[in-house]
Amino acid sequence: MIKLTDFSIGYGDRMLIEGVSTSIPASCLTALIGRNGAGKSTLLRAIGGLNPRYNGRIEIDGHDLRTLQPRDMARMIAFVTTERVRVAGLTCSDVVAFGRAPYTGWSGRLSESDRTVVADSLSAVGMEQYALRRMDRMSDGECQRVMIARALAQDTPAILLDEPTSFLDLPNRFELCSLLASLAHDRGKCVIFSTHELDIALHMADSIMLVDSPALFNLPVKNMISEGHIDRIFHLPEWMKAGMPV
Numbered sequence: 367m368i369k370l371t372d373f374s375i376g377y378g379d380r381m382l383i384e385g386v387s388t389s390i391p392a393s394c395l396t397a398l399i400g401r402n403g404a405g406k407s408t409l410l411r412a413i414g415g416l417n418p419r420y421n422g423r424i425e426i427d428g429h430d431l432r433t434l435q436p437r438d439m440a441r442m443i444a445f446v447t448t449e450r451v452r453v454a455g456l457t458c459s460d461v462v463a464f465g466r467a468p469y470t471g472w473s474g475r476l477s478e479s480d481r482t483v484v485a486d487s488l489s490a491v492g493m494e495q496y497a498l499r500r501m502d503r504m505s506d507g508e509c510q511r512v513m514i515a516r517a518l519a520q521d522t523p524a525i526l527l528d529e530p531t532s533f534l535d536l537p538n539r540f541e542l543c544s545l546l547a548s549l550a551h552d553r554g555k556c557v558i559f560s561t562h563e564l565d566i567a568l569h570m571a572d573s574i575m576l577v578d579s580p581a582l583f584n585l586p587v588k589n590m591i592s593e594g595h596i597d598r599i600f601h602l603p604e605w606m607k608a609g610m611p612v
């Protein structure tokens with residue numbers, strides 16, 4: 367689904383990731399982890415088409431990212447950032463409807479089928495009853511669900527999320543990750559989310575991408591643990607190691 371070939375990225379003389387080739391498949395929930403400043407957001411933004419200053423090649427479903435037109439790109443990848451859309455007066459439904467922009471004409475007018483997609487997307491994240499509620503009156507957890515509904519409405523094979531669980535309490539973190547897992551497993555999407563929550567990454571994801579600058583490891587969770595990468599990078603205390611999946 368997403369393929370990096372001889373991929374390098376950095377700022378100035380500082381390489382964050384260098385000479386990496388790897389693939390991230392569809393139907394897979396991948397957690398992107400690494401220490402602070404390792405380059406997680408930089409990598410995610412590059413894959414999402416928001417940072418073209420990389421070397422090598424990024425392919426989405428066989429298309430070179432550099433050759434995709436913005437509208438085609440928006441039909442391939444949805445990006446959920448930590449920013450919240452809280453424009454006064456906008457309803458949740460309005461915000462989710464933005465996700466249909468790659469499919470509507472210049473007027474942005476929604477067809478009947480666009481409206482159905484918006485309603486279905488809100489329903490998929492359990493927010494159908496919030497459709498007409500104002501975004502500026504949503505809690506962080508509710509807001510995050512609406513932003514994911516917007517990504518769903520974009521109807522892309524890949525969804526990238528930059529730290530989607532920050533600001534959420536523990537039950538909501540696990541609930542949100544369960545939702546992401548079901549999008550991957552039941553809808554066949556390629557879902558990549560960056561996180562600092564190691565327990566969530568290790569217990570909820572199928573695969574882990576670990577930025578160990580300038581290397582990038584991309585392995586199933588169990589291999590990532592058994593090969594010692596987690597221990598080496600995060601220096602886990604014994605009590606936490608005991609709770610890791612084996």
Ligand SMILES: Nc1ncnc2c1ncn2[C@@H]1O[C@H](COP(=O)(O)OP(=O)(O)OP(=O)(O)O)[C@@H](O)[C@H]1O
Nearest residue numbers: 377382400401402403404405406407408409562577
């Ligand atoms: N526009 C920029 N120009 C120069 N350096 C940058 C720029 N953006 C980020 N950096 C630096 O690149 C490094 C990686 O940043 P990035 O935000 O990708 O890391 P991260 O792994 O997401 O970090 P965190 O876990 O702290 O959110 C950091 O040292 C950061 O200071």
